Amino acid sequence: MDDLWHGLAQAFWLVVRFDPALVEIAARSLQVTLSALFFACLIAMPLAAFLAVRRFRYRRTVIAVLNALMGLPPVVVGLIVYVFLSRAGPFGVLGLLFTPTAMIIAQVIIIVPLIASIAHQSLRELWHHYHDLLISMNVTQFQKVTTLLWDARRALLTAALAGFGRAIGEVGAIMIVGGNIDHATRVLTTAIALETGKGEFAFALALGFILIALAILVNLSIHWVGKTEREGQW
Amino acid sequence: MVNTLFPLTVTGATARRSGRDLIGPIDLHLSGAPCTMVIGPNGSGKTTLLRLLSGAARLGAGQINWASDADYLRAAQAFVFQRPVMLRRTVLQNLCYPLQLRGVSRVQARRRAEEWAAKVGLTDLLDRPAPALSGGEQQKLALARALITNPKVLFLDEPCAALDGRAMREVEAILQAAKTAGTRLIMSTHDMGQARRLADEVLFLLHGKLHEHTPAAEFFAAPQTPQAAAFLNGDIVE
Ligand SMILES: Nc1ncnc2c1ncn2[C@@H]1O[C@H](COP(=O)(O)OP(=O)(O)OP(=O)(O)O)[C@@H](O)[C@H]1O
Ligand SMILES: [Mg+2]
Numbered sequence: 001m002d003d004l005w006h007g008l009a010q011a012f013w014l015v016v017r018f019d020p021a022l023v024e025i026a027a028r029s030l031q032v033t034l035s036a037l038f039f040a041c042l043i044a045m046p047l048a049a050f051l052a053v054r055r056f057r058y059r060r061t062v063i064a065v066l067n068a069l070m071g072l073p074p075v076v077v078g079l080i081v082y083v084f085l086s087r088a089g090p091f092g093v094l095g096l097l098f099t100p101t102a103m104i105i106a107q108v109i110i111i112v113p114l115i116a117s118i119a120h121q122s123l124r125e126l127w128h129h130y131h132d133l134l135i136s137m138n139v140t141q142f143q144k145v146t147t148l149l150w151d152a153r154r155a156l157l158t159a160a161l162a163g164f165g166r167a168i169g170e171v172g173a174i175m176i177v178g179g180n181i182d183h184a185t186r187v188l189t190t191a192i193a194l195e196t197g198k199g200e201f202a203f204a205l206a207l208g209f210i211l212i213a214l215a216i217l218v219n220l221s222i223h224w225v226g227k228t229e230r231e232g233q234w
Numbered sequence: 235m236v237n238t239l240f241p242l243t244v245t246g247a248t249a250r251r252s253g254r255d256l257i258g259p260i261d262l263h264l265s266g267a268p269c270t271m272v273i274g275p276n277g278s279g280k281t282t283l284l285r286l287l288s289g290a291a292r293l294g295a296g297q298i299n300w301a302s303d304a305d306y307l308r309a310a311q312a313f314v315f316q317r318p319v320m321l322r323r324t325v326l327q328n329l330c331y332p333l334q335l336r337g338v339s340r341v342q343a344r345r346r347a348e349e350w351a352a353k354v355g356l357t358d359l360l361d362r363p364a365p366a367l368s369g370g371e372q373q374k375l376a377l378a379r380a381l382i383t384n385p386k387v388l389f390l391d392e393p394c395a396a397l398d399g400r401a402m403r404e405v406e407a408i409l410q411a412a413k414t415a416g417t418r419l420i421m422s423t424h425d426m427g428q429a430r431r432l433a434d435e436v437l438f439l440l441h442g443k444l445h446e447h448t449p450a451a452e453f454f455a456a457p458q459t460p461q462a463a464a465f466l467n468g469d470i471v472e
Binding site: 129133135138 | 285288289290308309311312313315319321322323331332335389
């Protein structure tokens, strides 16, 4: 219990002092996670819409695989990305291993299935509702997808937030591909793992509280953006 | 205005759903009367027939041949559903949507949307989210959204089911105007008064089969089949 109080107090002082080390780590956490989220949404949203409106042979299989991939163990993803990016691997020449880019790649792979699955759920429902109307209006495949994505945007925001939550708290994969290098690839979660290993529980807890606060802050501000939108009544 | 979609010939058409024929086989020749009214008791297949003709329901067997090719039909038709489908947008955006699909400029689209909103009495509701409208308001919006593109053929599935007397008169006036402007109406209704006022020919459906196809005046004066006579009398139809 003492550690908890120490952790809280230390977190408080770290924030109040605007501790430069902390700010650097927290900023990198946000930068990596938000970049990963951006690219993951770019892939997952159109994929989800495509799966909702398009009937093709192995559609059910693809959806089932996507759902299964939601539970992908991050460590394994990290390992595979590591192998691909390592000096001897196929993308070794790019020199990406132990950079934030490598961490972003791993996180994108981890959260794309999650975002796509959740988004697909709501897009499929909306498509069921819109189907007859849009067919009678003779929309193109592209118009279908954009209409669905736009009209389901609030549900898609929820999907994105789920992806954000998973990415910001992730440690296994980014530890492997990032290497937790100070001033280069250290983020909140890997720092917590490190401090815990060193027995610095209070400092680790402080970082933990800041991580939680950051996650809540991002969620709240996105919700706030959604709420203040004038058409947000459905 | 020439309507190149007709004549429409339907031969042995059925609508199948999970291995069962919902309606048909139906043989039908529509030469393009301004308003074709589909009537029949609940579950007789009116909705299914309209969906089949518009191409929304899959054809199980037989053929449906319009005078024009399928692409032209798809671009020149509109459908007002029995349960109105509202886009999760404002009333104004619902009205603009079909125009935007056709590449009409925003300003133009907005102007026409406002025109049509006025025609169906929705001017005050333009900025409201469409799903929050009342059932009757939704039907009016669906009608305006269907007519805004000047379709050559308009399918209407009980478009006045949720309307009060006055709104029904207004909608019928709009439909008359559309008829005069050259839009062919193929619609279903449960309101025999409305059928008499609007119909030029009548299709009487029963148990998924077409029982009668007669000019309206004839049909209401002296239906050919005893089932249709019973239906018009309000008796139970067997
Ligand atoms: N998707 C479906 N799956 C299974 N059966 C269906 C489906 N749609 C319609 N049916 C059945 O087909 C028959 C015809 O239905 P349809 O909706 O065409 O009737 P309707 O004449 O429009 O009736 P109403 O006057 O109540 O609108 C009904 O028995 C109905 O239960
Ligand atoms: Mg019906």
